[in-house]
Amino acid sequence: MSTVEAHVPGVFYRRPSPDAAPFIEAGSVVEAGQTIALIEIMKTFNEVKADKSCRVSKILLDDGDEVDVGQTMFEVDEP
Template identity: 80%
Template sequence: MSTVDAQMPGVFYRRPSPDADPFIEPGSVVRQGQTLGLIEVMKTFNEVKADRAFRVSRVLLDDGDEVDVGQTMFEVDES
């Protein structure tokens, strides 16, 4: 199992808006370049994109959680 870690500090969001479905859920099969979530930094929203294909095992953050550089956001299975 491997992880997807934050590349910047900020506030994490799992969905594009409060009434929308999350970008991904545990069990989701993700393709390279797919949006996994958003990190807000100084009122700017930055997309977190998959750098490879994988299946999501665990989502470790909820909407509004603060995230630091290097913090694990997702556990993934690449097999």
């Protein structure tokens, strides 16, 4: 198991807009470079992208949660 940490501080979002489906769910298999979340800082949205292909085993934050640099957002496993 490995983790995905926040690279910037801000507000965490799992979806691109309030009425949209989440980028991923627990159990999703993602490809390297795929957007998996957003972090908002002062009305600027920063994409969180998967560094490698993996399976998301656990999502540790909810939409609107504040996140700090280095905070774990996801637990992932090899696909």
